[in-house]
Amino acid sequence: MELITHLIEGFGYIAGIAPFLAIVVGVIAGIFVGAMPGLSPSMGVAILLPFTFKMPPLIGLVLLTAVYLASNYGGSITAVTINTPGTPSAVATAFDGYPLTLQGKAGWGLGISLVASTVGGMVGIIILIVFSQPLAAVAVKMHPAEYFSLALFGLSTVASLAGKDWAKAFTAALLGLLINTIGIDPISGVKRYTFGETSLFDGFDFIPALIGLFALSEVFSKIEEGSWKTRLSGEISKQEQWPTLKDYWNLKWATLQASLVGTLIGIFPGAGSAIASFLAYDLGKRTSKHPETFGKGNPEGVAAAEAANSASVGGAMVPLLTLGIPGSASTAVLIGALMIHDLAPGPLLFTERPDLIYGLFASMFVANGVMFLLGYWGSRLWIKVTKVPLNVLIPLIISIASVGSFAVKNSLFDVGACFGFGVVGWVLKRHGYPMAPIVLGMVLGKLMEVNFRRAVIMGGYGVFFYRPASLILLLISIAAFAYPLVQMRKESPN
């Protein structure tokens, strides 16, 4: 097969000390960027971009792709150990990862997130290499109506995330959607709730909100409890227990299923890895034999979320390489990396620079392997975070939160916003409102609004119903919203 010979040649192009070093440096930087709240994968790639200007194009591309790949895994480390998702896509990882830590099983959370990330990453790459052409053709056929319906479907996961507190979960999701309306209207340009404050023109940035809602609200709760000398979880003895091979094998279907979902969502330009991990988590829960333990430390939940966000990397490369259209914020920066070397991303690269394309493909396999090894070794190190007493951990988290939210746009406003969200999150948490739906509302809100309005301009209000794909997604969403409610009625007849 031609593809395989190309791929073998690809490994030839990256055989050498320089490409390998680029991969190792990229993976280390990626894990750090991912784990650091405030540095998102796309920012990590952008920060390293100038360093690649003087490198040969292949080395530069390999380095940046390794950062992108590893950062989606890195986000899970802080999500599992301190309930602070390092990246938006790791929010769903924290749902079950942090409860595992609280139960004294951080080793399980970290181990599973690493293995699922690696498997997901591999699946994404394989799909990218084998099916990129036909998939890209489907991806560009997505009408704004379908993007809206997909986002609505994503929002429907609130229903299953919520459990019996569905009213509170829906309120939280609505709050997230409302926060999204702040800023300049993306379609008409009208200023909404900005009060003349320039910093509010773009609304609240997602990352400071994420850090505030998750990390700071938790910190405030801990301060309120006043349990200074304790650690995150009482039993340290079990923390360093790692899953066995058999445990990983038991998760194979959950991981594979999530990898496929992640890759597919990744392909659609503008959908993103956060949505991928939410949808995969939701699907994992619905297809699990024990859906009731999701959110309480079910390893399947960690596997689903992590496999999906790592798989979305391969997916996001599909439209980039076959059409020249970036599928995510990080791939948009990769375009810049190519441009600086006078290379235009797109299908012509396959024939003009096969060394670059197949070298890149090969390097992604290697990067995944390096990520696994570094993660395997590193997990033994970062699990120690759970041993740090709270009176050290809390100031540490507060300073990381401040630096992280400042880093997003070099703006002090964002640091203030982060603390504001922290207080709001703390108050809401005390009253039993979950944080995740707020985040989901913020992630999906803009996608929903913008695409709803684009679809209406293009085809009127009927467009959502007469396009088959949109109609099917809408019907599934309605069913997904209704199902848990009906289920609950049945269980409590009064």
Add this chain to the structure above:
Amino acid sequence: MKRVMKQRLLLLGIVLFVSTLTFAAGKKETAPAFPTKPIRLIVYTAPGGALDITARKFTDIASKYTKATFVVENKAGAGGMIGWEYVLSQPADGYTLMAVTKTLIANLVATDSKIDPFSLDWIAFLVNDPECIITGVKNKVKTAQEIFADAKARPGQQIWVAPPGVDEVMTYKVWAKAGITGKYVPYDSGAQAMAAVIGGQAEVYVGNPADIQGKPDLMIAVISALKRLPQFPNVPTFKELGLEGLDEESMWRGFAVKKGTPDPIIAWYDDLFAKVNQDPDWRQFFEKGGMELVHYKRDKFNQMIKSELQDFKTYLKK
């Protein structure tokens, strides 16, 4: 070709003029040493975008001609107003340089900003990127004639996509001149708008020639230029299609400093920009994508800003 020759001569003239000026200034009095510390180059978009790359390319090329250190700082947000306000908060000493584009003017008007457009001294216009109309090669509507015929056959139904601002205004201008109507659908990223054209959800994308680089699914239907570009010999200009007054629509990039920056410092920049403008690497990087490299200095550039402000007020504030 004549135009290029003329420009080269003009540029040569500018270079000679500037160098004699600086030479003369050097003779008269010992010019104040500038710069004595790193210059911060403010980019109003996030790292990794087209403007960011232009800025970093500039610092790279500039390092060949000056010992001055440039540090790129991204101050993104509010369509550039965050960056602009930041530059105004710094002293007018030439140590804060801002990378500017036409989008900044569009956003200033669109957001009803209270910032005075001439709180910046627009000192160098360097890259001129012609606006063009892009279609999908697999779509029914491909050429300019087909676009206009289709738009007339179903008035108000043809879908045009582009990011808001410069490309949006270009859309309205073309409609007005061609006597057609359509639906303008804003996309925050040009890439996603192009995906909509490739996928056939939209007929027309408004952008720049570099947008189709590496994308065989897209083609330029018509370009805003006085004559056909050598890089795209098959692409007609608006004038050839009988549309007047659309020959010089472009997206530009350049540099500005805070108003009140001393003249000797601006002369230092003029000199540096003239050298960068002649650099073969710099020219190759942009000309390949169909961009035109020029060097208009403060008088002409500030004048241009005035007329563009008027233009945006007319089209965006209807």
